[in-house]
Amino acid sequence: MHFTMDDLAQLKVLPTVGPVAEAVFATELLRRGGGGAAFSKWRDDVSLRMRRMPPGPTTPRQTGPPAARTGTGGTWLFDLLDQQTAKGGEGITPDPVVRRMLELGVSPYWGKVRAYLQMDREFRCRMMAGGGIETMLSNLHTWMGWRPPSLTIAAGRGEEIHLDGRGLKIVPSMFIDRPRIFTSRRGEPRTPVLVYPTILDATVANALWDAPGTDARALAALVGRTRARVLEALSETCNTSELGRRLGISPAAASQHATVLRGAGLVTSRRRFNTMLHSLTPLGSALVTMGSPVPKPFTDQEPALSAAR
Structure with missing residues (x-):
């Protein structure tokens, strides 16, 4: 991802992609049994709730909007972020699989998760204030590397993204499993969104997954x-x-x-x-x-x- 000076000047750090987008990421995380030890209690508790509930829609091998699987083409994510600024934006009705995950796997923890992501965002902002934008970009995630004026993300494929003055929105996520860049359709001037996994260890995670x-x-x-x-x-x-x-x-x-x-x-x-x-x-x-x-x-x-x- 290639930056210009205008892109660096327009860089923003947001606190969250919102509960619906997190439910999209959480659905895939649970399907794969991902997240490691930090999510073991969450996986067990959510799986138990799902077994106790009336049968829901079958989770396909790949779930969520296509952009959630490929990592790019993020129109659906842009729409969710836009709705967060509107009254009642979090009440959107997603597809049945994601709605079930939102109810059972995200909403019960959302107060704690949202506060934790806000803490992550404040940490990144303090890092920018103390060491500059380059310090923050250099320490976002181990799968990402900053060599001015480009940010490299280990995504398993080759792709060149030129921001061309659109800037970049950077957002921490609790349930995403790896850094992903979401871009609009060709010709649309929307600001790309980089979503990265927040820092999480087993001790903190166990407190997050305590009984709501x-x-x-x-x-x-x-x-x-x-x-x-x-x-x-x-x-x-x-x-x-x-x-x-x-x-x-x-x-x-x-x-x-x-x-x-x-x-x-x-x-x-x-x-x-x-x-x-x-x-x-x-x-x-x-x-x-x-x-x-x-x-x-x-x-x-x-x-x-x-x-x-």
């Missing part, structure tokens, strides 16, 4: 039920009005809760024009994710990421 609701109750006991909901809602950055809508409370009440959590070091706020944007700090993300210390790869000052999956 267990950590939520512990978090509510620690900070209070409403403020626990604020932390969970801020797994995706939003302004004060949107935070109030997510929680069903007034903007004034949302601002008050955010102020208290900011004073505790769990939330950070920054002004953008005439609105205030709120997001989780690494400590806040860790509390929402698993209630344990921030995983070591996300706290390292040096960008040596030998633990990449």
Whole structure:
């Protein structure tokens, strides 16, 4: 993948591809028994749920939109990313196989997964701030290599992609098994999307796959039920009005809760024009994710990421 200076200037790091796209990746991961030891508990629990549910559609040998299998031609992924900016975008109805995985294998964990991916995104942004874009690109994944002005991805095939000023969106994923680049149809000026597997070890994974609701109750006991909901809602950055809508409370009440959590070091706020944007700090993300210390790869000052999956 070949960059120009304009492409580097337009590079963006997003927190997630969203639950529906993750369900596409998770369907293939479960079918192949992939993910290694870090996903063993997830595979066992999801398989058990599927056996207990009424028979669903048969999972074909290859599932999901064609782009999910080939890695390029990502119109379906672009549509999902676009819908995340619209109200109710996560409620899209996918095909039956993916819908089943969304219900049984992604949604029960989505609060924790989303917070963890947000933590990954913040880590990459800190890396760019401290060492520049080249440092971040050089340490995305062991299957990727940066030699200016080109990024090489081990994909098992030869392909040249020239960004030509379109820029690049980089997104971590919990259930994708290897880095993949998604591009639009020839002639469409849409920004390509690079999805890469987040850092995950067995210790962190076991906390992510704990029984849904267990950590939520512990978090509510620690900070209070409403403020626990604020932390969970801020797994995706939003302004004060949107935070109030997510929680069903007034903007004034949302601002008050955010102020208290900011004073505790769990939330950070920054002004953008005439609105205030709120997001989780690494400590806040860790509390929402698993209630344990921030995983070591996300706290390292040096960008040596030998633990990449």
